[in-house]
Amino acid sequence: MGAASLSSVAPFIAAVVPTRAQMAATLGFHIILACLGIALPSIVLLAEFVGLRRRDETAMRLARRWSQAMGVLIAVGAVTGTVLSFEMGLLWPGLMRRYGAVLGFPFGVEGVFFFLEAIFAGVYLYGWRRLPGWAHFWSGIPIAVSGIFGAMSVIAVNAWMNQPGGFIERAGKVVSVRPWQVFFNHAALYEMPHMILAAYMVSGFLVAGVYAAGVLRGRRDRYHYTGFALGFVPAAVLTPFQIFVGDTAARAIARDQPVKFAAMEYVARTGRNVPEWLGGVYTGGHVYGGLKIPDLDSLLVGFGPGTKVVGWDTVRAAYRPPVAWLIHLCFDAMVGIGFLLLLAGLWSAYEWWRRRRLPPHRLFWWVGAISGLAAIVAMEAGWVVTEVGRQPWVVYRRQTTDAAATTNGGVLVSLSIVVVLYALLGAATILILRTLARRWRRGDLEEGAVPYGPSPAPVLDRTEIV
Amino acid sequence: MAADAVGGILLAGIALYAILGGADFGGGLWDLLAGGDRRGWAPRRLIDDSITPVWEANHVWLVFDLVIFWTAFPSAFADVMNTAALPLWLAVGGIVLRGSGFAFRKEVSRLSLVRATGAIFALSSLMTPFFMGTVIGAIASGSVHANANHASLYAWTNTTSLLAGFLFVAACGYLAAVYLTGEAARRADDKLRVYFSRRSQAAGLVAGALSLGLLAELHSSNRALYRHLTGRALPLVILSGVCGLAVIGLLMIPRMRLWAPRAVAALGVAAVIWGWGVAQYPALLPGTTVTLSNAGAPHAVLVALIVLFGAAVVLIGPPFALLFNLQGRRLLSSDEPPLLSTTDPHAMQDPQ
Numbered sequence: 181m182g183a184a185s186l187s188s189v190a191p192f193i194a195a196v197v198p199t200r201a202q203m204a205a206t207l208g209f210h211i212i213l214a215c216l217g218i219a220l221p222s223i224v225l226l227a228e229f230v231g232l233r234r235r236d237e238t239a240m241r242l243a244r245r246w247s248q249a250m251g252v253l254i255a256v257g258a259v260t261g262t263v264l265s266f267e268m269g270l271l272w273p274g275l276m277r278r279y280g281a282v283l284g285f286p287f288g289v290e291g292v293f294f295f296l297e298a299i300f301a302g303v304y305l306y307g308w309r310r311l312p313g314w315a316h317f318w319s320g321i322p323i324a325v326s327g328i329f330g331a332m333s334v335i336a337v338n339a340w341m342n343q344p345g346g347f348i349e350r351a352g353k354v355v356s357v358r359p360w361q362v363f364f365n366h367a368a369l370y371e372m373p374h375m376i377l378a379a380y381m382v383s384g385f386l387v388a389g390v391y392a393a394g395v396l397r398g399r400r401d402r403y404h405y406t407g408f409a410l411g412f413v414p415a416a417v418l419t420p421f422q423i424f425v426g427d428t429a430a431r432a433i434a435r436d437q438p439v440k441f442a443a444m445e446y447v448a449r450t451g452r453n454v455p456e457w458l459g460g461v462y463t464g465g466h467v468y469g470g471l472k473i474p475d476l477d478s479l480l481v482g483f484g485p486g487t488k489v490v491g492w493d494t495v496r497a498a499y500r501p502p503v504a505w506l507i508h509l510c511f512d513a514m515v516g517i518g519f520l521l522l523l524a525g526l527w528s529a530y531e532w533w534r535r536r537r538l539p540p541h542r543l544f545w546w547v548g549a550i551s552g553l554a555a556i557v558a559m560e561a562g563w564v565v566t567e568v569g570r571q572p573w574v575v576y577r578r579q580t581t582d583a584a585a586t587t588n589g590g591v592l593v594s595l596s597i598v599v600v601l602y603a604l605l606g607a608a609t610i611l612i613l614r615t616l617a618r619r620w621r622r623g624d625l626e627e628g629a630v631p632y633g634p635s636p637a638p639v640l641d642r643t644e645i646v
Numbered sequence: 647m648a649a650d651a652v653g654g655i656l657l658a659g660i661a662l663y664a665i666l667g668g669a670d671f672g673g674g675l676w677d678l679l680a681g682g683d684r685r686g687w688a689p690r691r692l693i694d695d696s697i698t699p700v701w702e703a704n705h706v707w708l709v710f711d712l713v714i715f716w717t718a719f720p721s722a723f724a725d726v727m728n729t730a731a732l733p734l735w736l737a738v739g740g741i742v743l744r745g746s747g748f749a750f751r752k753e754v755s756r757l758s759l760v761r762a763t764g765a766i767f768a769l770s771s772l773m774t775p776f777f778m779g780t781v782i783g784a785i786a787s788g789s790v791h792a793n794a795n796h797a798s799l800y801a802w803t804n805t806t807s808l809l810a811g812f813l814f815v816a817a818c819g820y821l822a823a824v825y826l827t828g829e830a831a832r833r834a835d836d837k838l839r840v841y842f843s844r845r846s847q848a849a850g851l852v853a854g855a856l857s858l859g860l861l862a863e864l865h866s867s868n869r870a871l872y873r874h875l876t877g878r879a880l881p882l883v884i885l886s887g888v889c890g891l892a893v894i895g896l897l898m899i900p901r902m903r904l905w906a907p908r909a910v911a912a913l914g915v916a917a918v919i920w921g922w923g924v925a926q927y928p929a930l931l932p933g934t935t936v937t938l939s940n941a942g943a944p945h946a947v948l949v950a951l952i953v954l955f956g957a958a959v960v961l962i963g964p965p966f967a968l969l970f971n972l973q974g975r976r977l978l979s980s981d982e983p984p985l986l987s988t989t990d991p992h993a994m995q996d997p998q
Binding site for chain 1: 702703705706709713714720731734735745748755795797951961965972
């Protein structure tokens with residue numbers, strides 16, 4: 181991007197920077213909890229299933245403990261999710277005024293699934309001690325299912341912002357809407373599976389990471405190996421599917437949002453035999469520090485080196501995403517981490533196939549320990565690509581971000597408060613999870629751990645005596 | 647016609663949030679007023695036990711209402727959000743602090759931390775309904791203008807709005823106390839039953855007085871609304887008053903059936919909200935020309951929302967019944983012994 185275009189874009193963006201920063205901060209925080217809300221129930225249920233089916237006390241104990249952590253995470257997620265629904269109106273009244281009727285329907289669908297999730301979470305999380313085994317297991321299934329459908333609904337809205345359709349607008353006013361066309365818009369078909377798989381990878385690798393860290397500290401026991409495997413295996417199995425979906429999505433973006441794709445891949449000028457850049461910073465018409473692979477981008481887009489790829493030269497500078505290097509590096513980070521996680525999965529699969537064990541090497545457990553954080557980084561980077569890549573549009577080619585933003589002042593104040601509050605919230609959440617873990621470790625020594633039996637700890641709850 | 651139906655759905659959603667979520671907020675009020683660690687242990691424990699499994703499901707009504715509002719009446723939604731940005735931000739802050747304070751209190755073990763998280767939970771339980779009340783008051787008093795693009799301080803700090811804020815807090819406390827009276831009775835805990843029934847009666851009287859004050863205030867601030875409240879909405883206004891008095895009376899009967907005072911109290915609060923809706927109809931933003939029908943989204947969206955609401959009733963009605971049933975039969979409880987009991991050894995010797 182040239183200096184001239186930068187100066188024309190800068191004031192245009194600067195006006196809404198605090199608003200965007202606040203949305204990015206709250207959404208970036210919530211999305212981690214959302215991932216856990218979508219996928220953690222399935223992992224807990226997997227552990228409970230193994231526990232019930234094989235009468236495996238270790239798996240059962242893991243399920244009980246994870247569900248306690250899940251309770252905290254779902255509660256914090258519900259809170260931060262509510263903040264976002266307020267922010268839709270408080271930060272983006274322009275968007276809601278014009279398109280609220282269009283993007284509202286998927287949110288309404290999400291509301292129904294949110295209800296189901298919250299209701300069954302109440303039953304599942306607090307039903308451990310009193311509900312019979314399989315009845316308790318089945319009460320958790322709706323949480324997992326509604327997590328997936330709820331995620332589909334919310335992603336439908338984001339996909340619609342990237343590929344708006346299903347409505348007719350006259351003179352800046354929406355006059356007719358086809359709700360299901362809005363829901364299953366063009367981008368929904370690849371955004372939905374991409375994000376849901378990401379949620380499962382983040383949750384699975386995070387769970388695995390906790391126990392891998394334990395193994396690294398010398399806790400090489402069945403409890404830690406089981407905990408690791410119950411998170412790692414599903415996440416690793418889904419990784420190749422994620423890479424396939426991501427690749428399909430990238431090709432679809434090259435077609436649907438060519439300017440975003442151009443920023444992702446540093447395609448300055450439309451042409452054939454476009455090279456692929458790995459890494460590198462684009463400035464002043466050059467890429468510095470990147471690895472250039474000739475023809476690869478064309479090959480990836482259309483399976484032939486002669487494929488024409490659209491560059492950002494096709495639109496006016498004001499309609500290009502502002503920071504191509506950020507989009508590109510985030511895209512590379514996401515893809516790179518995806519492949520590293522694939523390798524980790526293949527490594528463990530190989531060991532299992534040859535020797536029926538998990539890899540004993542310290543390096544493997546280090547990779548396992550950081551896999552969850554890596555998956556979070558990849559997912560956040562992916563969202564930066566999607567969201568920054570769509571700029572300056574909030575609704576692609578329909579409404580610019582600054583037209584959507586609030587005209588009320590004081591966003592800097594709310595941004596500052598939100599950052600402080602969320603930092604505290606994040607710290608408290610981690611602190612609580614650590615407290616739980618410590619308590620569990622102490623309990624290891626004294627706990628009889630009989631699934632569905634009477635509580636092993638002394639009964640302090642006087643309602644028990646009745 | 648479709649817009650009117652969605653307006654009805656929105657009002658029903660607000661009533662449900664006020665009744666279910668409101669009772670949870672009220673729990674925070676009584677938690678705050680329960681006194682020191684020792685004296686307040688028993689009521690706090692009951693509040694905690696009663697809210698824990700259900701608060702999240704109750705909270706979803708808020709999100710549901712927001713979504714219905716912005717989908718069905720996008721422009722009016724933007725007007726309210728712009729005008730009342732400050733109290734809405736404060737309510738949001740309250741929601742963050744409250745949800746996390748409540749969730750964390752269950753998991754922290756040190757007494758000082760239990761106190762701190764408990765205080766956060768209790769104070770934010772007051773903040774949220776108060777500021778939400780001022781926003782409703784701002785709408786009712788006609789202070790939200792069409793095509794508003796700036797926040798207005800006056801809109802929510804006028805007497806009507808502030809009275810509405812206090813009324814919300816009182817109504818939450820009232821609902822919670824009535825509900826907790828029932829919970830205490832279910833546990834055959836006569837001491838707590840009397841404790842909360844006294845508070846129910848007091849909160850009911852305060853809420854009633856605030857309602858009458860608000861009505862008198864509307865006489866000067868929004869004459870049209872006042873006229874309708876004493877006109878076509880009068881049956882609902884009377885119903886709410888009768889319900890309030892009936893609850894106070896029912897609670898005096900020591901062997902009262904558990905469900906009766908709760909149902910009547912919920913009906914009374916619903917009657918207040920429906921009275922407001924009926925009196926305001928067909929205006930969406932009183933004092934402007936914005937009505938349900940002219941601010942409504944395109945027809946297909948409204949129809950989709952009605953269908954969605956029908957589906958929601960069918961899909962979530964039975965699970966909600968299941969949740970409340972299990973909660974009522976006390977089949978749901980925290981996995982491990984609740985920590986609050988461990989903080990006060992005295993409590994363990996408390997005879998049943």
